[in-house]
Ligand SMILES: [Zn+2]
């Protein structure tokens with residue numbers, strides 16, 4: 001068999017298989033979005049969240065933090081990288097978003113990774129940068145959170161609070177639009 | 187169907203399924219099958235010292251190969267995989283059955299090309315000849331690895347990571363292909379049904395791959411699917427009785443000799459060649475290449 005034939009057959013097979021997987025993930029994502037009647041931006045929903053949930057999340061989680069020794073927190077800073085899941089249970093959006101935190105030359109940044117509906121169906125996200133962690137020493141930290149609202153994106157300051165090794169809360173307040181999210185490590 | 191293929195899967199479950207096939211199969215298929223083969227050898231009066239020493243050498247090469255793989259993994263490979271995943275990859279695919287199935291298909295296709303390369307370039311054959319140097323054919327031969335056998339697959343699996351697959355999934359899929367391939371090293375199973383022999387790699391097809399008969403050289407490189415060989419012109423069916431081994435027999439069960447004989451032969455060949463260019467060409471030209 002000629003080398004060029006080998007090359008083109010190989011290329012065609014790889015494009016067919018991997019392309020199929022990407023097309024499938026793209027189409028099943030699209031279909032689901034339409035089926036659920038959800039809007040394009042999931043982040044938009046985070047903003048319109050009721051205060052009840054905010055209070056619930058904060059009260060729910062804070063008592064655990066005192067139990068954590070300071071040293072363990074230091075070590076755990078390194079474990080920030082990885083996948084974190086945030087549950088949203090509002091009138092507008094029920095489900096969760098998985099974010100991936102990467103360490104980029106010493107700066108921890110979170111990107112959208114996956115959307116999951118309550119039934120467990122997941123769709124990959126575009127990988128948008130949503131959070132840059134400026135510092136997270138000890139139990140508290142601060143970062144820049146990107147939210148999208150009515151087509152515009154806003155960079156706002158967010159407060160981070162370590163609950164335990166596998167949980168932290170992120171809260172922000174932007175002209176009355178506020179929320180506290182609980183980030184849980186996967 | 188689409189719903190089934192796109193349903194999100196939990197990592198823990200996926201790792202568990204692979205664990206059952208990739209790891210536990212040693213206990214519930216491979217070892218029992220090897221015992222069965224030993225009984226068969228005894229029945230055929232072929233259970234002799236050479237066979238036992240050959241099997242022990244196979245076990246030794248596996249331990250050496252595994253140690254190299256662990257060291258490579260710790261040193262760099264996993265880091266390189268993750269770096270490529272984060273920086274040089276198409277959008278990451280979600281974890282569902284479609285992703286798992288296509289990842290195994292790609293790992294199988296990568297295995298085909300990895301295997302074909304190891305047969306067709308001097309440096310590849312220096313390591314892969316170890317696997318082919320046994321004159322027996324049983325499941326212990328599947329564990330007969332050469333010193334660079336852990337290195338070559340990296341070159342062929344990194345492109346899969348670049349296509350958007352999770353590095354861990356790629357590694358699990360690679361081991362899956364390898365374990366399937368292990369199960370083919372047996373003389374007990376004859377030919378399977380036509381459709382199976384047409385699509386899948388089978389013991390019959392892999393016996394051909396291990397043949398030193400001239401028409402069987404460099405044929406049937408497949409891991410799981412034989413269709414790669416059919417599509418890329420390297421398929422050969424089992425007709426003549428297979429004589430196992432390599433054209434230049436090793437005649438030794440010394441585990442160190444078994445493990446390193448390919449590298450030794452390549453080194454001696456390069457030493458005998460005139461000129462730096464020819465020495466380098468010996469690494470990438472086919473194993474039987476000689477300067478004109
Ligand atoms: Zn081979």
Ligand SMILES: [Zn+2]
Nearest residue numbers: 317328371396
């Ligand atoms: Zn083999």
